[in-house]
Every structure is written in C-alpha cells, then in structure tokens.
Amino acid sequence: MPRNVVVLLDNADGRAMIKDACKANGLLFSEFVELVQEEVEQTGKQRRAGLWDSFDDILDRIQVDE
Secondary structure, three states: OOOOOOHHHOOHHHHHHHHHHHHHOOOOHHHHHHHHHHHHHHOOOOOOOOHHHHHHHHHHHHHHHO
C-alpha cells in the first residue's frame, strides 16, 4: 500500500502489533496486508463485486504455501 488508510498499518507500533498477531496465527504479514488492501479498494462501492473471489484466491494461495 503506497499510503495506508488503515491507521494500524500506517505507524510502526501498529505494524509491529499486527506482525506479532500474524506470526501467532501462522499468517504472513504480507498476506494480511493483501487481504486488507482488497477490502480497502472496495470501500465506498455500492457493490463489492469480486471481493469474495479475491479473498478466496488469497486464502487458497496461503493454504498452498503451508
């Protein structure tokens, strides 16, 4: 994300907290950021066409990486 609209991702303390939570739950920080980015890109849209497909693609890729 070039400029984060998610406050926790926009400061060092927030990023550290999220990285710790991701590590504790077996999720790569980059994958978490990708999921959040998909949601952020849909913000304000009437229909969130393709959001679930994007989530499925990301989550399927995570499972394959394990």
